[in-house]
Amino acid sequence: MVERKRLEIGAMTMSKGVAAKMRGAEGRSPFVKDVLTAMARYIASDWGEVSEEDRQTNEKAIEHGGRVFASYTADGQKVWVITEADRKSTAILFPEEY
Helix, strand or coil: CCCCCCCCCCEEEECHHHHHHHHHHCCCCHHHHHHHHHHHHHHCCCCECCCHHHHHHHHHHHHHCCCEEEEEEECCEEEEEEECCCCCEEEEECHHHC
């Protein structure tokens, strides 16, 4: 069995918009649950709602280096998760904040 490299995510950050929505929800809304679920999926290399090309790019990036990108829906809103190529940080943000 071939062992696959694990995605290192570095320091987790979130955009001002995502942070504000998380704070406003005070942990009780579907948004908070959905973001936490998205992060668990991301760490497990489930890239969510991306194209096949993006999936393949992510797989290559894990093996050989490069940025990793995923997209999920959290309480009806699209959220992106991006790990930088140097693996020092991963950000959760709304697409319009990119």
